[in-house]
Amino acid sequence: MRPFLRKLGWLIRRRDKEAELSEELQFHLDEEADERRAEGLTDDEARRAARRALGNLTLVREDTRAAWGWTILEQLGQDVRYALRTMAANRLFTVLIVLSLGLGIGANTAIYSFVDAILLRSLPVTDPESLVVLNWHAKGERVPVMRSMSGSTWGDSSAGTTAGVFPFPVFELLRTKETVFSSVFAHFRYWQTRSVNVTIGGEADLAGGWHVSGGYFGGLGVRPAAGRLIGDSDDKPGAPAVAVVSYAFSQRRFGGPAGAAGASILIDNLPFTVVGVTPPGFFGADPAANPDVYLPLHALEYLGAGKQFGFDPSAYGAEHYYWIQIMGRLRPGVTRAQAQAALAPVFHQWVAGTATNDRERANLPALVVTDGAGGLESLRRRYSEPLYVLLALVGLILALACANVANLLLARASARRREMAVRLSIGAGRSRIVRQLLTESVLLALLGGAVGVLVALWGMRFLTLLLANGRPDFTLHAVMNWRVLGVAAALSVATGVLFGLAPALQATRVDLGSALKAARTDRFRPMIRLHRVRPAHLLVAFQIAVAMIIVVAAGLFVRTLSNLQSIELGFDRHNVLLFQVDASKAGRTDPEVVSFYRDLRDRLRDVPGVRDVSLSEDSLINAGTGLPLTLDGERLQVGDHILNVGPEFFRTMQIPVLAGRDFRDADRRGSPAVAVVNEAFAKAVFGRRNPLGRHIVLWEGDKPARDMTIVGVCGNARYGSLTREFAPVVYMPYDQGYPRPGQMVFALRTQGDPLAYVGAVREIVRRTDPRVPVAEVRTQVADINRTINQEITFARLCSAFAVLALVIACVGLYGAVSYNVARRTGEIGIRMALGAQRGGVVRMVLREVLALAAVGLAAGLAVALASSRFVASFLYGLTPNDPVALALAAAILMAAVLAAGYAPARRASRIDPVTALRAE
Amino acid sequence: MQRQPSRLELLQGTLELIILRTLLAGPAHGHAIAKHIQRTSEDLLQVETGSLYPALHRLEAKGWVAASWEKSDKGKRARCYRLTALGRRQLAAEHSKWEAFSRAMGLILKPAAQEEGR
Known part of the structure; x- marks a missing residue:
């Protein structure tokens, strides 16, 4: 270490060091000359003898400098300076390389950062590896033993049905399996409390x-940022009403965690005490959710009391109502496979006991213990496929x-052979x-990497905006993934080094005589001699093929979007402002709710x-209410789609x-x-008969x-999708x-831009009742676009990619x-001297270009045709090998x-034959 | 570059040992070290100045000698080298290594000398 520091010190004061060396050697020469003079030589002779004795002075200096140990560094400095000069001299070349690398590295880093955030990241909790999520799987689409549910299932008739919700008794049963789990906990979003009205200080x-x-919090191993988190004593019937935020x-509502702990608030107009705050970065066990308020399970009774469709405590004992999501932490040493083997029979036995007829027994759900390190799979299910497509494109x-x-x-290497x-x-x-x-290659790659970081940062912001498009609860924040940045940068450095070095090595092996004589005409061809097919040609054809694939993809997605946007809605989406209010959650009871809306x-x-x-x-595109309807005492067989308006x-x-x-x-x-x-209803139920004046009956349970x-009969309008x-x-x-x-969505048809009315709307609602918050203000267009967000994102991103690829x-x-x-300046010069026309020369060059393009296009087309099915x-509305998109591309x-x-x-x-031939 | 042939070729690495040994007597500047080596080796060894200075700077980089500017006898500024504690330890180590080496060489070569003397 100390020799290194010494050398570093010398490096810093190396001008002094040079001067000292000169002085030292001069002293030596003087001493030697003095001695010679003492031996009787003349002044001149003495000095010459001294020089002779010392030998080659320049070499002595060189050797001594080498002893200082920073020759390499110094040469590196020279190289860097020279490289920078070269880069400044070839500005276009430098900009092109740095930009290509920067865009390539940046786009990959941005997309992969999202892949990482969505698909790969673990929950920010203690030892996420030992967490498991419990799901069940059953064959086919119908699982009769599940008579009602709250939550979601996924899958189809071929893959079967999978879901993560269970009856409450299963949760209690699994809690007793202490040999497998060190803790078992439940968590879920209940449809009536997925959005709560929180009143803080009025x-x-x-x-x-x-x-x-x-x-839940104990099982995950989460520590509060302030106060305490929900514990077993809070989750009991009749326990004081508490919440964790x-x-x-x-930060948003209390000005910080310290202000939140201990605060009294109203949730849906009922008093609650905030006992604590979750740590920053904690988003719950579902990466897609990121809730604001955590409530004990048993707060459901308190919140649902007296409400229409309010929570019924009998749900705790219900064996056919599936609604509880269960997670567990495995005991140390217990593997997921062991847990699966131990628990599957337990669940099977229980669920078999609840089946009351053969139809239910025919398709019983089976327990599946899945990896819980990443929490619930909801985000992964939604985004994994689109992200992999984007990843392939970048x-x-x-x-x-x-x-x-x-x-x-x-x-450039070829151009520099003479140099x-x-x-x-x-x-x-x-x-x-x-x-x-x-040095030059690495420097270029480093600059490209730096631009890549900037592009990645900008790209991630852009992607967040794009993905969040209109979703107010979008909370996914990707962080720059340095590992990916490193890999992408390493790849481009490797490219730079490989293609900078290979020609360099070859260039340094040149036969000096012929290279110098060849001057600018480059008579010797490198490597491949196959009828003028050079690596550069192959690379260009490859580039055109890749660009073709990306442009085809962009064409497909843009056409999909335009198909979606030209779907006939049945209503006019323009100049409509939508916003949502819920007076029933602000302490108003029924007649008051209606009078508020009126x-x-x-x-x-x-x-x-x-x-x-x-x-x-609900807005039309989000509508989806079903209640039983009858006509002349017969249950209607056309679905129960209703909308209260x-x-x-x-x-x-x-x-x-x-x-x-x-x-x-x-x-x-x-x-x-x-x-x-609507027309569809009239046609399906009444055929050609007149529906006006007929009666339909809506049922509440078993009473009309x-x-x-x-x-009236209205035209068909899109409903729910x-x-x-x-x-x-x-x-x-x-x-x-x-x-x-309950909740209502107001629709305002406006003159001009609907968003110009937002301020007025908020003010009017506040004046009508300040306890009722205005939520989800958006235009009808945005409301529809939200449902095709993925298609919009794809069309925009791929168009950007296509432009990038083309450039x-x-x-x-x-x-x-x-x-x-x-x-070929010389050759073209000769041709022109022999009478070739300008048009002919242009055609000759373009013919070569078109040949390359044709090869590239054919290859790209083949790959596009083979892979578009992915x-x-x-x-939407076109086949993967849409001829229009292909032809357009x-x-x-x-x-x-x-x-x-x-x-x-x-x-x-424009080559002047005289100049061209003189240069030969 | 052609170097002047020395009277006795120096073995690889021995120059540094010689310099360290020379400095054991006390601090000296480059010219004095060269002269001292010539004198003590009875002029058998001629140290090339061309290799002396790089060697001195190498030793300085390793921390075995330290350099400082002193006034010479004639009042001129001269770069004087002296042995550091580290250099002293290094000298002892190198010295015993050299002794072992020369004894081994002596043992190998002795019989030949006797045979020749017979």
Whole structure:
């Protein structure tokens, strides 16, 4: 260490050091000369003798400097300076390489960071590896033993059904399996509390709720940021009402965790005490959820008491109601396979005991113990496929960038053969030249890496925006993945080194005489001699093929998006503002809830520029309510799609009323119950008969709740989905009895930009009742786009990728053709001297370009045709090998190729034969 | 570059040992060290100045000698080298290594000398 420090010190003051060495050697010479003079030599002779005795002074200096131990460093400094000068002299070349590398590295790092965040990252809890998530799996789509459920299942008829929800008794049963688990805990989102109205100091806002069992935080091993977390004593019937809030929520609403712990708040207008705050970075066991408020499981009784569809405590004992998500921590030494083997029979025995008939017994769910390190799989299920497609695309971009770098370096290496020959011939060592070329390549790659970091940072912000598009609860924050950045950077450095070094090694082996004589004409061809097929040609063809694949992908996704956006909705999506309110969660009881909505609608209608106002329990595209309906005592067989709406709903949404009338203000509680059915309903139920005046009955359990007269038939409008067929739907007034109104989505048809009215809307709601928060303000267009967010993201990203790929490929082509033209200056000169026309020269060059493009296009097309089926599930309204997209991609690519090739071709045609031949 | 042939070729690495031994007598500048080596080896060894200075700087880099600027006898500034504690230890180690080496060489070569003397 000390010798190193000493050398470093010398390096810093190396000018002094040089001076000292000169002085030291001069002293030696003086002493020696003095001695010689004493021996009787003349002054001149003495001095010459002293010099002779010392030997070659320059060499002594060199050798001594070598002893200082930083020759290599010094040469590196020289190399870097020289490389920077070269780069500054070839600015275009430098910019092209750095940009290609930067874009390739950056795009890969950004996408992979998301892959990492979504697919690979473990929960931020103690020892995530020992956590397991319990699921069940059953054959086929129907699992009769599960008579009702809250939560979600996934799968299809061939893969069978998988779900993560269980009846409560299963949770209690598993809690006794202490040989397998060190802890078992439950957690879930309950549909009535997924969005709760939290009032803090008189200010109300909506928050995401999540129920946890008393063992949840202890089982995960999470430490509070403030206060304490929910424990077993909080999760009992009759225990004081407590809640735990997330760190971000505490910052947003309390000004920090310290202010949150111990605070009294209202949740859906019921008093709760905030006992603590989760640590920053903790997002619960479902990476897709990130709740704001954690509530004990048993808070359900308290919150649901007296509510319509409120929580019924008998659910705790129900054997056919599946609703509890269960996780566990395995005891040390217990493997997942052992847990599976121990628990599957236990569950089977229990579930077999609940089956009461053969139909239920025929398809019983089987317990599956899955890895819990990453929490629930919801995000992975939704995003893994799209992310892998994106990953493949950016991988192609990186390949393209590397090919580009290789191409540019190869071209330049050939151009520098003469320079190398000159340097070798005046005595430069081969390793010294190679080292210098290596320095240049690495420097370029490093610059590319730096640009890559910037691109990655920007790209991640862009991707977050894109993925979050319109989803207010989007909380996924990817962090820069340095490992990926490293891998991508290493790959590009390797490319730079390989393609910078290989030609360099070859160049330093040149036959000096011929290289110097060959001057600019480059008569000897490197490596491959196959009829002028050079590595550069192969690289260009490869680039065009890759670009073709990416452009085809972009074409498919853009056409998918345009198909989705031109779907006939049945209503007018433009100039509509939507927002959501829920007066029932702000302490208002039934008649007051309705009067609030009525009052609010009246006030909103008075806003200048607002043409129509109506409301519905959900926006059309998110609708999905089903309650049993009968006609003439018969249960309707057309599905139970209903939508509770306000007056003038069809007028506001501009859904045509084909017969009868729209809902009116007079259709309210106490007036005769009415309904409007859509065309699909009328056709399916009444055929050619007139539906007007017929009665349909809505049932609440086993008693009739509403006997409605059909007063209108409206046109079909999308319901619950953009792409599904028009379903038969029954529309009914929201305030004519059961079901009583809860949350409502207001729709305002405005003049001009709907978002211009947001401020006014918020102010009006606040003045009507400050306890009712306004949520999810969005335009109808955004509401629809949210459902096709993935397609929009794909279309935009792939278009960007396609432009990127085209630019990179064209740059490669331009470079290769330019270089080729420069190399053939002499030949073209001779041709022109012999009478070739300019047009002929342009055609000659372009012919070569088109031949390359044709090879690339054919290869790209073949790969695209073979691989497009992998994206079939992302397409809508077209086949994976959509001829329009393929033809369009080929045309775009051909145009780009011709544009890139034309400039050098034109330059070739401007070659002056006299100048060209004189240079020969 | 051609170097002047020395009267006795120095063995690899011995120059550093010689320098260290020379400095054991006390600090000295480069020229004095060269002269001292010539004198004590009865002019059999001529140290090439060309290799002396690189060797001195190498020793300094290793920390076996330290250098400082002193006034010479004639009042000029001279770069003087002296042995460091580390250098002294190194000298002892190198010295015993050398002795072992020369004894071994002596043992191997002695019979030949006797045979020749017979």
